């Protein structure tokens with residue numbers, strides 16, 4: 233079993249706590265028949281304990297692949313080609329053996345997936361599926377783990393948990409299944425939760441309940457959450473920091489308030505414009521004109537330029553770096569905001 | 576589960592009734608009058624009429640059916656017109672031998688078919704996978720009589736390590752003699768099923784491994800070994816059992832050829848002789864027994880299926 237880093241001690245110090253998770257230059261490729269595509273191309277992220285870090289972006293921008301790379305769940309034909317994923321007190325996850333990663337997954341880092349309908353195994357009772365995590369990581373006996381699973385079901389707000397634990401996934405509603413997924417992910421009180429569009433498949437009222445539940449559990453266990461979503465409203469309500477991804481790279485990163493008050497990247501502006509004002513959770517992004525580029529045939533220079541209303545000469549010459557605006561934590565990948573665009 | 580069991584049991588009743596009607600009408604649909612046939616060349620119109628009356632053939636068909644079915648239910652399958660012995664003990668003895676052969680073939684098919692299928696999926700796109708699937712394809716396209724004859728040529732006549740015919744040595748033998756005699760016919764009979772099972776198991780496993788819930792299990796920290804043998808196999812077994820059920824039927828039917836090639840004293844061989852001799856009670860009894868065992872095998876498969884898949888059990 234792996235010991236959990238003590239978040240409370242770190243939080244009480246006056247100097248900013250060291251990041252819980254520090255992803256640097258993560259690059260993940262997939263070999264396909266048509267060629268090798270970079271689904272994630274040099275992504276860097278940093279999460280503090282107790283923080284909710286949002287990741288938004290259109291479909292195919294590399295959000296899920298980023299999360300799966302952190303989990304060490306990229307499988308053939310995918311491959312992490314470079315970068316590092318530092319978990320506090322545990323070093324670089326990318327250099328860990330399979331056996332070590334197995335001990336970390338589900339214990340220190342958990343993941344919740346988008347599809348509650350298919351993410352639970354249809355032939356095992358939900359209580360068993362939750363208990364499995366406890367038996368793997370906490371060396372509990374079967375009855376102990378089963379009892380704990382009932383408790384977890386109760387904690388995620390499932391009524392008559394003892395009876396529900398004996399049911400199969402198809403006997404539960406989508407919202408309940410996602411609660412089961414959360415119970416499973418939270419079973420070992422992980423310090424990091426990767427939530428990949430946890431509410432996209434649910435209807436609006438259930439979405440709100442699930443998000444509230446995640447916050448509640450996060451506060452209880454002091455976990456950090458990497459929250460992947462299409463939904464700017466969800467980001468506004470849940471996250472403290474946000475990264476906007478496009479075609480495998482981070483286009484803009486800022487504190488949530490800064491991003492909404494002062495979106496700098498034309499892509500971010502496009503994403504924000506495409507939701508009606510005053511909106512909250514539940515509104516999916518309306519499409520920005522044009523389509524997400526084929527990762528095998530990215531435009532030269534800035535990868536957003538063929539869809540960008542503000543595209544100008546420098547954009548074709550070189551890819552802009554992720555530039556940190558002076559005096560802030562706001563970072564943006566756009567020549568408009570760079571002091572020295574290429575001539 | 577009990578509700579499902581009762582429902583499924585109730586469903587077998589009309590099927591069994593249908594089978595019995597078909598088997599009964601065999602006698603009347605087949606060309607030639609049974610009484611005529613029985614009397615052979617010595618028949619006169621009067622003797623035929625008398626025998627027809629004795630056999631009840633002059634009564635209306637439903638009455639005849641009811642009488643026949645009543646006797647069947649009591650275990651009276653009539654007497655063989657050729658052997659002049661009770662049909663039931665005779666076919667049961669032969670059926671037991673066929674079951675020995677089919678079970679041997681089934682064990683072979685399960686162990687090798689499912690085992691190789693799982694390994695091929697685990698070692699997907701490796702040399703093992705390619706070679707195993709090539710062999711399976713070859714096994715699939717080889718007719719049983721050919722496999723059987725080749726097996727006899729190599730192991731019985733060439734290497735002389737295994738017997739080529741019968742169930743026991745002429746002087747009688749023990750269980751190990753039976754196993755030695757069983758080996759070649761069981762493998763011959765089971766080869767095609769093993770090949771089919773290997774391919775279906777492999778594809779079922781490959782499909783299951785792609786599923787979201789397997790990713791969830793990995794995210795939980797479950798190891799690959801447990802992923803394959805617990806999370807994936809349990810789901811794939813739903814497909815595997817379906818295929819297996821069909822294969823048991825195929826094995827029972829396919830045993831006729833294997834029994835002929837290896838002179839195995841089974842039901843199939845006896846049925847062929849009974850048909851040639853127009854021994855109707857024997858044919859009827861044999862067909863009835865095979866058909867009824869099909870029904871119950873299907874029932875067993877469905878129950879296992881429901882036990883494996885809670886979506887059926889609780890619906």
Ligand SMILES: Nc1ncnc2c1ncn2[C@@H]1O[C@H](COP(=O)(O)OP(=O)(O)OP(=O)(O)O)[C@@H](O)[C@H]1O
Pocket residue numbers: 262263264271289290291292293294295296297298308309310527
């Ligand atoms: N197994 C795979 N094989 C090949 N390409 C893949 C694979 N998985 C992901 N990709 C590619 O990686 C890119 C990023 O995919 P990813 O799933 O991370 O997008 P996403 O941002 O999560 O999108 P969505 O919002 O639709 O979930 C896509 O272009 C996708 O085609």
Ligand SMILES: [Mg+2]
Pocket residue numbers: 295296297428
């Ligand atoms: Mg995704």
